[in-house]
Amino acid sequence: MGHRSVADLMTPTAVTVQRGTSFKEIARLLKEFDITAVPVVDDTGRPVGVVSEADLLHRRSADGVATAGQLMTSPAVTARPEWSVVRAARIMKRHQVKRLPVIDAGGRVIGVLSRSDLIQLFLRSDRAIQEEILEDVLTHTLRIAPSAITVDVKDGLVTLSGTVPRPELLPVVVRLCQSVDGVVDVDSRLTCAETKPI
Template identity: 75%
Template sequence: MRHRSVSDLMTPTAVSVQRGTTFKEIARLLDEFGVTAVPVVDENGCPVGVVSETDLLHRRDSGGGANSAADLMSHPAITAAPEWSAVRAARTMENYKVKRLPVVDAGGHLIGVLSRSDLLQLFLRRDRAIQEEILEDVLTHTLRLSPSSLTVEVADGFVTLSGTVSRHSLVPVVLRLCRSVDGVVDVTNRLDYEQDDLPADERTDTRRQKTT
């Protein structure tokens, strides 16, 4: 199983500004490139902050004297590495209450930008692609289960699993791995099992009991 990383989802940097870039030039660049924010980089191409449309509007509405990126930007820049998982990037955005992360290489140089809308791509995967990954990567290659004994249905990212596995203890494992597949919103468990090998205190009402 291979989860998509920040490098898979980010937008390669098309535009950035420096500390001295003016208010009007930033506004022009946002309009020209159709973006809502631009990273601010130093003389080495390393991000030091971000200027967004919100920053520009706040300056305009407040009538302040901020006329350059250095005055307008939110700083310091909260960055991501290209090898980060999408989950780590999403948690970083949430923890720092930011909508985008400049992506930097090992030397700290700007190579891209990851936005919340980029992360949404994970949940826009086609249902067929999700179904194939679960059947081939999760069930067949990872768990060595026979795909003919299980049915995987996917509708708008919602997965329904049905069929029979050999042991009760496999059920939570299957569910956990399926939920970790990129694009899966939730998993409905309709799995049955042949052998009940779980201790009584580990059983829950959400796992189907074996029928006889």
């Protein structure tokens, strides 16, 4: 997962609203574009907050004429496209938000990253993860014969057993496996001719 960036997963957005956008218009946009939230931007296109479906639902009973400025969660917690997915996930958790507007170097919104985008990474089948490790990591990248290492994957947990030709490869194998999309953790039981299990 480590090598994926926010830019790889975000939904590019052309949909933003301003502080004065009405409740009804926001609801229409969410439905029309099949999105769950929309960034609120100022006159220069920089995000000042986010209005989500939940914000609309909370206010609907009280005030159907509210504007984006009254409904939004503010300030906007944002991400940059070059960030790692792990960094974006930590920011979401720290600020307890479900989505992050993604901004360019000028501070303008270019996309939105949602928690559901991140979850997609962990929905890869164990078989697909196993194949990528065997073919890409071991065979192509490290030139280790797949027969030398057994790769078991269960619910994203990778267990490695077998032997590697050189001790310096032990941490490298683990690190590369950890960076494969969908991998939750790596349990290494690998050995080397000259070392004990790590």
